[in-house]
Amino acid sequence: MDYSVIKEGDLFFLTDKQGDVTGNNDQGHGLYTKDTRFLSRMELFIDGEKPTLLSSAADRSYFASIRLMKDRKDEGAIELHRERFIYGGVLYERVTVTNYFPKAAAFELAASFAADFQDMFIVRKYRTGEVGKLLGSEAGERQLAIRYQGADNLLRETRIGWDLEETERDADGHVRFALSLEPKETKRICFYIAPVLEGQPPLMFSFEEGLKRLEASYAVWSQETTRIASDSDVFNGLYRRGVQDLRMLMTDVGYGHTTVAGLPWFAVPFGRDSLIASLFLLPLQPEQAKGTLRTLAAHQGTTTDAWRDEQPGKIMHEIRFGELVNTKQSPFGPYYGSVDATPLFLVLIAEYVRWTGDLALVEELKPNIVRALEWIDSAAAAGSGFLTYHQEAEKGFPNQGWKDSSNSIVHASGGYAASPIALSEVQGYVYQAKNGLASVFEAMGESGLASKLAREAEALRARFEQAFWMEEERFYAIALDRDGRKVQSVTSNPGHLLMSGLPDASRAGHVAERLVAEDLFSGYGIRTMSTKAAGYYPMSYHNGSVWPHDNAMILLGLSRMGYKKEAGKVISSLLEASRAFEYQRLPELFCGHDSSLGHPVPYPTTCSPQAWAAGTSVVFLQAMLGLHPNALTREIAIDPYLPEGMDELAAERIRIGSGYLSLKVTRGVETGSGFEVQVLENTTGFELIHSSKEREASKA
Template sequence: MEYSVIKEGDLFFLTDKNGELTENNEKGYGLYTKDTRFLSRMELFVDGEKPSLLSSSANRSYFASIRLMKDRKDEGAIEIHRERFIYDGVLYERVSLTNFFPQAVSFDFSAAFDADFQDMFIVRKYRTGEVGKIIGKVTGERTLSIRYQGADDMLRETCIRWDQNESEVDADGIVHYSMTLEPKEIKQICFFIIPVLEQKWPVLLSFEEGLKRLEASYEQWYRETSRVTTNADVFNGLYRRGVQDLRMLMTDVGYGETPVAGLPWFAVPFGRDSLITSLFMLPLNPEKVKGTLRTLAAYQGDSVDAWRDEQPGKIMHEIRFGELVNTHQSPFGPYYGSVDSTPLFLVLLGEYVRWTGDLSIVEELKPNVARALDWIDRGIEAGSGFLTYHQEAERGFPNQGWKDSSNSIVHASGEYARSPIALAEVQGYVYQAKKSLAPIFERMGEMALAEKLVQDAEAFRARFEQAFWMENENFYAIALDKDRRQVQSVTSNPGHLLMTGLPAASRADRIAKRLVADDMFSGFGIRTMSTEAAGYYPMSYHNGSVWPHDNGMILLGLSRLGYKKEAGKVISSLLAASRFFEYQRLPELFCGHGSELGYPVPYPTTCSPQAWAAGTAIVFMQALLGLHPNALKKEIRIDPFLPEMIDELLAEHIPIGAGHLSLKVTRSRSGSDPVKVEILENTTGFELIHSSK
């Protein structure tokens, strides 16, 4: 990637590879919290000149290390080593200057800072609006403070502190140090950048103590989550990267931790993105997904508001906290323009119970569940039997499924579908939500509701099979348009249906096989659209690109239905693709060119790290184990397999129910079963069933 980014909690820092925020910052680099840029300039100079880059790494997600140098021909150089992390609302940066000249040298070292407090939407040139103003810049002993009075009457402040006394601050807010270093001598300066909202100050620690506490929090995360290792370094690297990035992307806005969508521009809770990421995280640690359920329940729609596409019972799409939202110049506080967040909310709740057996959160969220079901039922009735979407908000999204670009729902003729639109995968989520909630309410003694949910689901399934199946393609249509015409493009969307249990067995078989056929499978993953479709082009956002999370949703279904060959093909292809991306981090998406090129083609404006892409690595583990618990029945089904590159897989400390499962899968060189399974730990109290298709 062309940028460097670290994040912790609600604060993230985005810079160029040199670690800089330049004075004329056109790429949106900055230090952000609450959708506001609290630092827009941070530049280092030696004798008034910029040092050159040697190396730049943010491999640890939470910690960046950047090496620069300022040389004088062949005489020697001053090396500048920048180390940075974020902890408890503070950006810590340590600058180490080393003299690599053969004699003592004197020089001016300076650091320039500024803050513009721009709203994220303005930075991205996504919105304009009436905003506040800078009300003062104050310098003190080892401090520089910049204050901003927002149009929302909120006082924002950026305070920069440093730990060395031998400094001067000029009229432009540039901190100067006159330095003399002996050969090999090192001098360190620590900067502390503190965003302050309404004069709420975080606790400031030493650089060493802050880093120690941050690293301890990661170690605790690793102890609490599943551990997986194989004999294949590519799998191990991707899994470790996914677990680390998921920790980085967790945020608590007051209702428990939830994964944000991704960096740099979507570091806030989402509906769809946070729910799908949490679904992927269940084998990692189900306890970690409760914050998502509670956060989304807290922001559930309670009124009809076309400005925000809000309706009672609807689960939000996205929430923002910046100045434009606070002054009602943007509808994103929160915005509800997503048709799939509400059924996915119920799907996640149902799957959480299957993993844990915990009915207390269902009891806690029962009013939210009832309102979500009511919203779905009202939508189905208004949509002539299916759940549809139609943009109401003037500044909202025209397409409101996960493929939300304006050209993503396209007929075979090339004509864009007109709303209201019923998406195939959304109907599957509705079916799965009702089917998975039914046994939960039965267990809770609400028999009439449980029976109604089952009856509704089966009637819904029959309507869907009749309306969406394309006989000419032996595949489901991506959608029905406003006239109930099938949108006859072959896409990845119906692949999500395999997870939901909606398709008849014969049709599920056709879907599974078509997804890995040449027109849909790139060699580096399943494409979002068939190469034979009218709307296909591989460099698109949604019409032929490869999205790891899309493949992850499909993998959950392939695994549940026992399609090992197809699942192995998808996993192997994405593992191969991961080798080509920085830090072996699967991005949000990449182009859908075929693997005959020898490498995946990056998409130019992708998010990385991105939560549901990171979570895909956890899905790989679940799919390879064929792991599907049902805590209500007190049983765990496994059906393991190993792709060609893996001969041994060790999965430890998988939380299920009130206990843990650990097992080892080894390729068998003889016998009828291609793998040998050893159960190393089962403290769940559940029956372990080894099934095979």
């Protein structure tokens, strides 16, 4: 990445590799909260010059360490070590200055600050609008305050403090320190930067105390999540990175912790993204799903509003909190242009219950569940009998599945499909939601509702098989257009159907086989579109690129349906790809070029870290264990398969029901195939069973 980013809670800080936010930068660097940039400049100078970068590291998701120097030929140098983190709504930065000249050195260290309070949409050049005005700056002893009166009548303020007496400061944001150091002498300056809304400053600590508290919170997260050990260093590294990034990407907007979509531009709760990330998180920490479900339930649609693509019962796509949203110049407060968030909301509820048995949450959210089902049924009944989307909001999205770019639904002729559009994977989500909830409501004693949902799911399956199957391709169409015609491009979307269990058994095998065939499989993962399709373009956002989360959704299905070799191939390919990315962090997406190039090709504007990409490593764990619990039947199915290069995998403290399961899987020593399972702990009270497909494979 050509940037450095850290985040904690609602606050994130995006800088260049030197750790600076330069004035008038085009990359959107700055300190953000509530979709507002509270710091638009933060630069360090020595004697009026920018120091040279030595190293820039953020291997700990929450902590950045940057080394700079100002040298004089071969005589020596002044080194600056910048260390930063965020805690409790405050950015802490400690600058350690060391004299590496052989004699005493006197010099000026200067810091320049500014805040423009721009709305995130304006920074990204995504929207324009009427905004407020700067009220000016005020410099005090070891502090500086910059204030802004928004068009939404909110007073915003950036408070900057430091702990070393300065020699000069001014209201224009310049602070200067005259330093004199003996050889190898060190001096430290700590800066504290706090965004303030409506005059409520956060509690501040010393640098050391703030870091101690932050690290303690990560230690708690580590203790509460599933731990792994394997003989594959690349998997161990990817898993540790993913678990740490998922903690970094947590936020709470009032209803419990949920993941934001990703950094830097999507640091807010989303419908689809947060739901899928929570689905991936179930083997890591199933309790986290409650915060996501409650957050989305609180913002469920209540009225018909074309401005926001809102309808009663619909689950939001995205929520923003900036000035343009507050003044209704943007429809994102929240915006509802997502066709899949509502069925995924129901899928997550049903899957959460399978892991936890927590029917109390279902009872709590039952009104939201009923309204979501009513929206799905009314939307489907109004058209072809399938759940479709059509853009209503002028400033909304023309495509409203996860491939939401305007060119992502392409006919074999190369023309774009006209809406209303019925996406294949969305019908699978609806099928999975109704089937899953049927079991849940049966367990709650509501047999009538359970039977109704089961019948509706089976009727949907029959309609879907007839309408979407492409016999000549032995694969499902990505979508139906407004005339009910198949969009006959081969894409990754139907791979999600395996997770839902919708495909007929005779067709599921063809789907699994095609997903890892040469035209869809790059060698670094499954592409979003076949190389044979008219719309294929490996550098596109959705038409030939590789998305880790897309592969993970497919993996859940491959694992559930017993296609272990195909799952192993996908896992091995993405593990290999992860080696090429900074900190072994799988990005949002990368280009779909063939692996014969010898390395994955980065996508130029990808977000990283991204929650559902970080959660992919947890899906790897679930798929390798073949782990599928059902708290309603008090059974835990396992069907292990280790990919090439891994002979041993242990997972400790997997939370299922009210207890824990710990397992160790070992590849058969003599034959090199077959897997031995050792149960290290099982306090769940559930029966552990091998799936039928595992028994069939053992016989074979």
